[in-house]
Amino acid sequence: RLEADRMRHLLLKPEDVVKEAQVVAEERRLRTEDQPEALTHERFQAAAYVTSPYRNPIIGWMQDIESIQPDDLRRWYQQWYAPNNATLVVVGDVDPAKVRELAEKHFGPLPTSELTPPRPVVEIPQQGERRITVKTPAEVPYVVLGYKAPTLKTAAEEWEPYALAVLDGILDGGNSGRISRNLIRGSQVAAAAGTGYSPSSRLEGLFTLAGNPAPGRKSMELEQALRAEVAKLREELISPEELARVVAQVTAADVYQQDSLFYQGMRLGILETVGLGWNRLDDYVQRIQAVTPEQVRTVARKYLTDDRLTVAMLEPLPQDGQRSAAPGTAMPHAAH
Known part of the structure; x- marks a missing residue:
């Protein structure tokens, strides 16, 4: 009521x-x-x-x-x-x-509204890497990399978002993920880092990698390390053993999330609202389990490329000192 x-x-x-x-x-x-x-x-x-x-x-x-x-x-x-x-x-x-x-x-008694369908929104093709620097008072630097990536609604092939979800798990699958293993505990270039990808957006989304460089390490070092991990996925097939581990993790995470009524409601509502249909992910686990090493490499080569990349770097200013740029000023280096 x-x-x-x-x-x-x-x-x-x-x-x-x-x-x-x-x-x-x-x-x-x-x-x-x-x-x-x-x-x-x-x-x-x-x-x-x-x-x-x-x-x-x-x-x-x-x-x-x-x-x-x-x-x-x-x-x-x-x-x-x-x-x-x-x-x-x-x-x-x-x-x-x-x-x-x-x-x-x-x-039922409420009056309806005459709805005009929104005009189709198509993001213009990106024609090269974009970079910005954000200068604002902060304690530590921060690096964000984002590659334009398809969703269930926009993908050319239906399996691609599932392969990207597995790729997400390969990089950021907890302590056994490559970022934690190679960049945080291994080379110790990152104090914290992770990835993000949402397959259920209505429009083309982003596959992101972000983190803070470890003390004594530079933001550029972390950026290069993150890009190197992406390059490995473009160049090499993941092993069947690693794929099986990641698929098990992604599957388990999805099952555990179903314990939350809030998560169930949000998922059903989002799927229906963006036009996918509330039952679109009923076979999510089966789709994830069907992903192959070749498909993971294919989406990495197709979507995780420099021409689809945007990089943002937080350049900390003194928190109580004078600064040459206004708080939150974004200084673009190049945009395409």
């Missing part, structure tokens, strides 16, 4: 909008502007994408938050907050018939 009421009957009083904008601005300051790594990652996203909406932070840019007007919010709310533009997900020990009855009771 509460969700149905606020779906179509939010008042959006001007004084409430002003107060909430201040709350959101403060949240942005705490979570992004005052967090050097979060700020770097935000600027990294903006550099990696040119036309994709993924270049904009979910919370919004500060100037947008500070200039938002009640009428702007009201138009957006009336257009998009409608039952025919919502996905209701209920997970747990429930009676489906009762859930449907309640949904029809509370959401």
Whole structure:
């Protein structure tokens, strides 16, 4: 009842909008502007994408938050907050018939909205490596590398996202992953490092590697070490033993996540909302188990290339001293 009421009957009083904008601005300051790594990652996203909406932070840019007007919010709310533009997900020990009855009771009477499908957004092809440096007060440097990578929604071949998920596990599969084994415990070039990849995004995503150089080591050393690990995957087939270990880890992680009702709900909702269908990953484990060493090398060669790469480096400034650039200033070296 509460969700149905606020779906179509939010008042959006001007004084409430002003107060909430201040709350959101403060949240942005705490979570992004005052967090050097979060700020770097935000600027990294903006550099990696040119036309994709993924270049904009979910919370919004500060100037947008500070200039938002009640009428702007009201138009957006009336257009998009409608039952025919919502996905209701209920997970747990429930009676489906009762859930449907309640949904029809509370959401059924609400007026729908005339929805205009969003125009297709196609990120313009990247034609070379991009680099930015973010100068802001910080204690330690930070390095982010991101390669444009397909998702379940955009991949040319259906198996590619699953191969990328396995590749993610090869590099960052806990203590046995290559990054931990080779860069943190081995060469000790990294104090901390990891990877990230989401196969369920609606648009083309990023396969990322990020970390902090170890004390006494330079950011460029860490970047080169991360790129060297990627190069190995392009050049060499992984062994059947390593593949089996990683597949077991990725499979186990997926199974354990199912213990969380929150995770189940989020996964089902995301899949349905982006247009993949709520049951798209029912065969996720089988798909992961079918990945071959050749497929891992193929996606590494196809997608983890310099022409698809964006690099961001956090260059720490003294936290209490004078600085030559404004906080969070991103200094682009080259963009294509």
